[in-house]
Amino acid sequence: MEVRFRKQGSALIFTVTGRLDTVAASEFQSEVEKSINNETERIVIDCSELDYISSAGLRSILIIAQKTCKANGYLACCRLRGLVKKVFEISKFSLIVPTFDTLEEALDDKLRQNR
Amino acid sequence: MLHWFRSSIKAKITLLVLFTTSIVLAIVLGFTGIFSRSVVQSDARSYALGVAEVTAGRLAKELSSVAMVTRNLAYAIGYGQWDKRSIDELLMTIVKSNEDIYGSTVSFVPFGFDPTLKAYAPYYYKKNGMISFVQLADSYDYFKRDWFKKPLETGKPTWSNPYFDEGGGETLMITYSYPFMEKNLEPIHQMLKGVITADISLDHLTDMVSGIKIEETGYAFLLSDKGDLIVWPQKDLIMKETIFSLADKLEAPKLRNVGEEMLKQGSGFLDAGRSLTEKESFLAFSSLPDFGWRLGVVIPKHELFAQTYALEKILLIFGVAGILLLSTVSLMVARSVSAPLKRMAHATEKVGEGYFDVDFIEKTRLDEVGQLARSFVSMSKSLRSFMKDLTQATANKERIESELRIAADIQKSMLPSSFPAFPNRNDFDIYALMRPAKEVGGDFFDFFLLDEDHLCISVGDVSGKGTPAALFMSVTKYLIEACTTVDTPIDETLEKINKLLAKNNATCMFVTVFLGVLDLKSGDFVYANAGHNSPLIWIQDAPVAFLELVGGPLLGIMDPGLFRVGKTTLVPDGRLLVYTDGVTEAFNVEGEPFSDDKLLRTVERIRGADVKSITEKVLREIDEFCGVVPQSDDITIMALNYKPDRKDRDGLIPERTGTGPMAQI
Numbered sequence: 001m002e003v004r005f006r007k008q009g010s011a012l013i014f015t016v017t018g019r020l021d022t023v024a025a026s027e028f029q030s031e032v033e034k035s036i037n038n039e040t041e042r043i044v045i046d047c048s049e050l051d052y053i054s055s056a057g058l059r060s061i062l063i064i065a066q067k068t069c070k071a072n073g074y075l076a077c078c079r080l081r082g083l084v085k086k087v088f089e090i091s092k093f094s095l096i097v098p099t100f101d102t103l104e105e106a107l108d109d110k111l112r113q114n115r
Numbered sequence: 116m117l118h119w120f121r122s123s124i125k126a127k128i129t130l131l132v133l134f135t136t137s138i139v140l141a142i143v144l145g146f147t148g149i150f151s152r153s154v155v156q157s158d159a160r161s162y163a164l165g166v167a168e169v170t171a172g173r174l175a176k177e178l179s180s181v182a183m184v185t186r187n188l189a190y191a192i193g194y195g196q197w198d199k200r201s202i203d204e205l206l207m208t209i210v211k212s213n214e215d216i217y218g219s220t221v222s223f224v225p226f227g228f229d230p231t232l233k234a235y236a237p238y239y240y241k242k243n244g245m246i247s248f249v250q251l252a253d254s255y256d257y258f259k260r261d262w263f264k265k266p267l268e269t270g271k272p273t274w275s276n277p278y279f280d281e282g283g284g285e286t287l288m289i290t291y292s293y294p295f296m297e298k299n300l301e302p303i304h305q306m307l308k309g310v311i312t313a314d315i316s317l318d319h320l321t322d323m324v325s326g327i328k329i330e331e332t333g334y335a336f337l338l339s340d341k342g343d344l345i346v347w348p349q350k351d352l353i354m355k356e357t358i359f360s361l362a363d364k365l366e367a368p369k370l371r372n373v374g375e376e377m378l379k380q381g382s383g384f385l386d387a388g389r390s391l392t393e394k395e396s397f398l399a400f401s402s403l404p405d406f407g408w409r410l411g412v413v414i415p416k417h418e419l420f421a422q423t424y425a426l427e428k429i430l431l432i433f434g435v436a437g438i439l440l441l442s443t444v445s446l447m448v449a450r451s452v453s454a455p456l457k458r459m460a461h462a463t464e465k466v467g468e469g470y471f472d473v474d475f476i477e478k479t480r481l482d483e484v485g486q487l488a489r490s491f492v493s494m495s496k497s498l499r500s501f502m503k504d505l506t507q508a509t510a511n512k513e514r515i516e517s518e519l520r521i522a523a524d525i526q527k528s529m530l531p532s533s534f535p536a537f538p539n540r541n542d543f544d545i546y547a548l549m550r551p552a553k554e555v556g557g558d559f560f561d562f563f564l565l566d567e568d569h570l571c572i573s574v575g576d577v578s579g580k581g582t583p584a585a586l587f588m589s590v591t592k593y594l595i596e597a598c599t600t601v602d603t604p605i606d607e608t609l610e611k612i613n614k615l616l617a618k619n620n621a622t623c624m625f626v627t628v629f630l631g632v633l634d635l636k637s638g639d640f641v642y643a644n645a646g647h648n649s650p651l652i653w654i655q656d657a658p659v660a661f662l663e664l665v666g667g668p669l670l671g672i673m674d675p676g677l678f679r680v681g682k683t684t685l686v687p688d689g690r691l692l693v694y695t696d697g698v699t700e701a702f703n704v705e706g707e708p709f710s711d712d713k714l715l716r717t718v719e720r721i722r723g724a725d726v727k728s729i730t731e732k733v734l735r736e737i738d739e740f741c742g743v744v745p746q747s748d749d750i751t752i753m754a755l756n757y758k759p760d761r762k763d764r765d766g767l768i769p770e771r772t773g774t775g776p777m778a779q780i
């Protein structure tokens with residue numbers, strides 16, 4: 001599992017590659033938490049290279065979302081595919097964390113959904 | 116022996132030192148022996164050859180001086196007028212004054228002295244220290260003798276071969292014969308008048324040769340050009356044997372070789388073996404040129420090499436003493452290493468058995484052994500404290516493990532485990548199993564009768580696995596059991612539970628749940644879902660399909676969850692298979708998941724089997740699929756079969772088979 005991130009405006013875009021299972025989830029969580037600061041308004045998780053996500057992975061996203069929300073930030077996921085997309089659908093994760101098909105939509109202020 | 120060598124440093128060092136120094140000593144001794152011997156030998160060779168040559172030269176000189184005397188005598192006789200008396204006097208003087216000359220004669224040709232005397236040959240010689248006289252003419256026919264004939268025939272002086280002059284000197288001698296002529300006449304009238312001789316006795320030659328002293332028992336001898344023994348240590352063999360006949364008599368082929376070699380060369384040096392002496396000896400020889408005689412000088416080897424032997428003996432003694440000393444020292448040094456090592460090896464065993472109290476007296480030494488001793492002691496101390504920590508940690512671990520085991524037991528007993536679950540109900544069959552990935556799991560299943568006509572089933576999957584998930588799971592399971600009633604709409608039940616779970620959930624734990632209630636009279640099935648996988652449903656001849664799900668997200672996060680009610684009807688013999696994602700997300704070696712499709716096909720194949728068989732078959736399929744890959748997530752499978760045809764009621768509400776806070780309604 002690898003995490004890359006880049007800044008776009010006041011948003012941080014994290015691209016996760018590989019499998020987000022239990023061990024990877026805690027790594028992922030600490031990587032993201034390391035990179036965000038007070039000025040981060042928006043976090044987008046790009047799942048285009050994510051092959052698999054376990055419940056621990058989902059949980060790590062939830063924890064990040066919780067922290068972001070507390071800081072009045074906003075977290076969204078985008079570009080889900082394959083098994084990951086299926087998991088999100090079954091668990092209705094998109095009801096908790098906004099999920100979009102494209103990166104642009106995830107960054108679009110107008111489409112911002114506050115939970 | 117080899118084993119002892121290999122098993123002891125002491126032995127190795129000592130034996131190797133012993134062995135190596137012995138070899139070195141042997142080599143040194145060998146070399147010095149060979150070298151000194153060859154030096155001595157070549158010195159001896161030079162010396163002996165020198166002696167031989169000098170002696171031969173001296174002999175030759177003496178012989179030639181005798182020849183000279185004879186020649187002068189011949190001239191004197193030839194030129195003078197000599198009568199009997201003057202000749203006698205002359206001869207007497209010659210013999211007396213020349214110690215080399217044994218005897219001398221003037222022998223005339225027939226009628227050469229006196230026309231009336233056919234033979235006249237006065238002869239004076241030394242006998243027993245006195246001058247004696249014999250008239251050879253009276254003794255024998257001297258005309259026939261070689262010493263007379265030869266010079267007259269050749270007109271030249273000659274030396275004779277050694278011979279015994281019987282009737283004359285009565286001794287072994289050689290004779291120089293000089294023919295003389297009457298010189299007073301005119302040359303053409305000069306004719307050979309007779310022969311003048313001088314004899315040299317072999318005794319005298321022997322005396323001359325015996326004067327040569329070589330070492331203690333060395334000696335010289337003289338051979339003629341034919342090998343006759345002219346001067347020989349065994350006097351009785353002189354002129355009786357040649358060196359060759361002697362060799363044959365003694366059966367000593369080496370002696371023959373010596374003789375051959377001597378006669379072949381003019382001078383030389385050779386190893387005579389035991390042929391000339393009792394012990395081994397060398398032979399140097401030279402020749403008297405005019406005679407072809409050979410003078411041999413015999414040098415006994417043991418006397419020659421006496422000093423080198425002594426040197427070698429001393430070297431050997433010192434060498435052996437040195438080796439012993441060296442061995443002793445090396446033994447001591449080796450022991451100073453091997454003894455502590457042995458003790459340390461022993462101590463290592465003790466440490467292995469748990470005795471960490473070790474100490475060595477060598478720890479004060481400054482060398483490697485001392486270092487080892489100090490390291491060993493410090494290591495033992497570290498080990499002791501490490502063992503203490505380890506014992507502690509192991510005790511802790513065992514405590515945790517035993518608690519986990521108890522937790523696993525508790526969890527196991529939480530879930531319904533006795534089957535058939537409702538033995539006195541024939542209108543439905545239900546079977547389920549949960550296999551955790553670790554000791555305790557985060558999945559659960561439950562089923563219980565809400566009342567005589569309503570069966571509640573639930574399957575849930577807590578995020579993560581292990582003890583944290585197990586805690587959350589037990590809360591969820593009991594909440595479901597507590598909150599589900601026949602009267603409450605099932606979506607509201609879920610809502611209530613969701614609210615309770617979301618309330619104190621800082622760690623964002625969540626659980627997916629499938630909850631359903633089956634009306635056992637009508638077959639109506641109401642259900643609600645919180646982020647869980649669609650159960651499989653198959654009725655009559657319809658293909659196995661996924662139950663259509665509507666509803667909210669996983670429980671515990673979002674409040675409200677906005678859950679919805681689903682409805683379907685189970686026609687008699689209809690079946691449901693509820694499961695968790697541990698089934699569909701079981702991965703094999705290639706990283707492929709078991710998948711919905713495979714589950715569907717598996718169930719389709721066994722659609723008609725009983726609930727136990729279906730459940731176990733699905734589990735077996737998963738295990739086969741995964742192969743060696745260890746189980747990564749908790750697996751839960753529940754199969755329900757609604758078969759209301761044969762109903763058997765006895766009017767009682769059966770007990771709930773699970774144990775928990777609410778045992779009975």
